[in-house]
Each structure stands twice: as structure tokens, then as C-alpha cells.
Amino acid sequence: MTLDPDALRALEIGRAAGSEPFEHGSVAAARAAYNASFPAQQGEHEPVASTVQLTVDGPNGPVTIRIHRGIGAPLTAARAVLYLHGGGWVIGNLDSHDEICRWLANLGNAIVVCPDYRLAPEHKFPAGLDDCAATLRFMAQNAGELGIDPARITVAGDSAGGNLAAVLALLSRDGLAPPLAAQILIYPNTDARQTADSYRRFGNGFGLTAATMAWFRDHYVRTPDDIADWRVSPLLASSLAGAAPAFVALAGHDILADEGTAYAERLRADGVPLVLRQWPGQIHGFVSMGRHIKAARQAVSEAAAWLQLQTPDQAD
Numbered sequence: 157m158t159l160d161p162d163a164l165r166a167l168e169i170g171r172a173a174g175s176e177p178f179e180h181g182s183v184a185a186a187r188a189a190y191n192a193s194f195p196a197q198q199g200e201h202e203p204v205a206s207t208v209q210l211t212v213d214g215p216n217g218p219v220t221i222r223i224h225r226g227i228g229a230p231l232t233a234a235r236a237v238l239y240l241h242g243g244g245w246v247i248g249n250l251d252s253h254d255e256i257c258r259w260l261a262n263l264g265n266a267i268v269v270c271p272d273y274r275l276a277p278e279h280k281f282p283a284g285l286d287d288c289a290a291t292l293r294f295m296a297q298n299a300g301e302l303g304i305d306p307a308r309i310t311v312a313g314d315s316a317g318g319n320l321a322a323v324l325a326l327l328s329r330d331g332l333a334p335p336l337a338a339q340i341l342i343y344p345n346t347d348a349r350q351t352a353d354s355y356r357r358f359g360n361g362f363g364l365t366a367a368t369m370a371w372f373r374d375h376y377v378r379t380p381d382d383i384a385d386w387r388v389s390p391l392l393a394s395s396l397a398g399a400a401p402a403f404v405a406l407a408g409h410d411i412l413a414d415e416g417t418a419y420a421e422r423l424r425a426d427g428v429p430l431v432l433r434q435w436p437g438q439i440h441g442f443v444s445m446g447r448h449i450k451a452a453r454q455a456v457s458e459a460a461a462w463l464q465l466q467t468p469d470q471a472d
Contacts (some may be wrong), residue, residue, distance in 0.1 A: 159409055160437030167363060167439065169448065172437035182279060190247045198255045199446020199453060204262060205229060209250075212271075213394040214290035216283050219230040220267040220272040221291055223302070226261030233305040235467045236267040237340070238314025238324075240293050240443070242315030245276045245284055253314070255446055258454060260312070260459045263460035267304055269295055273320075281382055288320050289333050296334035308467040310400075312459070314443055315364075315412070316372070318323060318344025322390040322419065330396045336400040338466045340459050342443055343405065343412050344419065346391040348373050348383045352414035362409045366438040367413060368407075391415060396410070396422050401429035404464045405455050406444070408436035431462055 160168075162259075173193065178186035205225040210216040225234070231418035237260055241253040250272045259269040275288035292311065299306040318341040327333040350370060359366035377383060386393035402423050406416040420432045435442065435451055446452035 158371060158437060159439070160435075160449070160451065161453065163409065163437060163439045163442060166442070166445050166448040167244070167361075170363065177365065178247075178368050183375065184315070187247050190243070191249075192254070194252050194416075194444070195273055197445045197447055199259070201255050202258050202262060203227070204258050205390055210219070212291055212294040214287045216274060216286060219274075219287045219290060220250065221294075222254070222257070222270045222272075224257050224268045225303070226264060226268070227268050228265040229261065229267055230265075230303070230469075232303050233470060234267045234303050235264065235293060235308040235310070235469075236269065236302070236304040237261075237264065237310045237312050237463070237465065238288070238295060239268050239270045239384065240273070240288055240317035240320045241270060242294065242313065242317045242444070243275075246368070247279075247374050248317075249276070250345050251370050253444060254439030255319075256314070259453060259456040260460055264463045265458050266460075266463070267302065277331045281376050281385075281388055285320055285323060285368070285387060288324060289327065292324060292328075292334050302361065306308040306334070308337050309334070310335055310340060310463060310467065312340035312342070313344070314342035316345055316442065318342050319388075319390065322346060322445045323387050325399045326386070326390060326393055326396070328400065338403070339400045340403045340463065340464060341405070341416075342459075343440055344410055344415055345409050345415070346376070346419040347391065347415040348389045354414035355411045358409050358411045358413070360412070362439050366411055366413055389455040393427055396428055397426040399423065399426075403431045404433070404457050405459060406432070406434045407438035407440055408434060409438065409440055410440040412440060433458055
């Protein structure tokens, strides 16, 4: 399968920018470069019914969260999505994936909550995961005040956020986090060993490189021993049985393609209801490139349609 023309154009724009790979500089420089670049990639920040920002208590201190109520979402007992942004656990913030959250809120008639979870290397594993779990607890414990149906909370995320979402789904299954109705994993990182063949096939020239992914991981883990911890590498969990039903979206030209496929196969083998959707001609991060890649909104639309079927309205 060849690259989708939109993906090829996005890669050409990135190359023309001439930015240095993140691993060639400091974390501060990487964040500054990413923050300068993502607005030119995002799709339209379409209006939602309302947006508020709050802080919630977490084990490492307060966590800022942004809450979008989608147009069409009910004022009470609405389905809700905890969306965890990507960025290799090192970069990204409330603005970097805001268009995805807005799309998901409107297309899913949902309330979408995004936490500004702590980033590595200042806050290594499991600090960011703890912030995400704290946000989920806040949503469940304050469901009435937030207008959320606590029985219809979904966790979602892309890339490193997909990793955090997959781990939260397993913690929820084990009773260590509030119950979840569903999980949406967009090209998730599931195996920090980084030995899958897609690291060889797409290690350079397709956006996210193998070298950059190793740089992200090495900033995230405390020691190499963390790599085998299923909370870093959920593909290594002894069982995925009992996790919430899953929608998994993968890009074909992505170093994470094989581990995403392997995780979907594990979910299916362990009896978890699964919808696996693959975009063979796409690259890692395409859902965050709505300005250039038409499939970005298509992917969110498909996830939102599945979400509504998985968490039907009370009157349905």
C-alpha cells in the first residue's frame, strides 16, 4: 500500500520546515518546536456548546482539565470521554489535541474531558498515569455535577495517550480505577521494548522515527526495568480479558503499526469486543493533522459513531 496523497503532502510540509529531530536537542527545545508547529497541522477548532477549565486533585498535586460539552450533548446524564493526548509522554498539552476533543464532543454528542497530565522527564512514570486516573475518579465521583452518566464513561487517547488509555482500561477492569464503558485507542503505544518489525519498515521518513520514539520512552521510564511493566507496555499484561470494549484505529505507515495490531489481536483473543479500523496509507499522528489529511476527521467520526452505539442514549 502506498502512502495516501494527503499523508505524503503532510510529510513534505514537515520536511520543508527543516526542524531538527527532537532527540538532537533539549526537552525544552522539543516542546517549543512542537508548540510552534502543531497549530499549522490541526483542523478547524469548531465551536462546541461550552468549554470550561477546572483543576482536580491528584496524588502529585493539582491537575488542570478542560471540559468540552458537544453540541447536542444532553445537560444531564451525558456520555463522557476522558481523552488523553499524545506526545510521547514528553510533549503535548491541552491545546495540542484540542481539535480532536472538539470533534469527538460534537460527533459523539458527548462531554469530553482532557487532563493536562504531568510530562516526563520532570515527572516520570507513573506520574502522568496517576494524573489520568485521578481525572477519571473525578469524573465518576462528580458525575451528577458535571452532567455525566457514570455508567457511560469512555477512555480514549492517541499514541502515548493511547498507551495511557489502554492501561487505564486494565486498571478499571481490576477495580483500581472507576468502571469504563468503552476504550478508544488511536495508534497506541503498547510495547516499550520497541522491537516490532514496523520499527524497521517505517523507522525513518514517515514522521515519527524510531530514534525519536526511543528518546520519548527513555525520558518516560525511571529505569530500564519499567519497560517490562505492563503499565508501560500493556501488550505484556498477562491477560486483557474483561477490559472494556475497544475501538482501535491504526495507521499503516507507522512504527507503532505492528504493536497496535498485536494489541488488537490480544484483545480479540481474550474475548474483548473489538472494532479494528486500519488506514493503510496513513502515517503516525494523522488524526492530529486535520488541516492536511481528510482522513483525520473521518477517523474521529467513525470512533464517535461506534461510541454512540456502544453507549446508547437512555431513550435508545
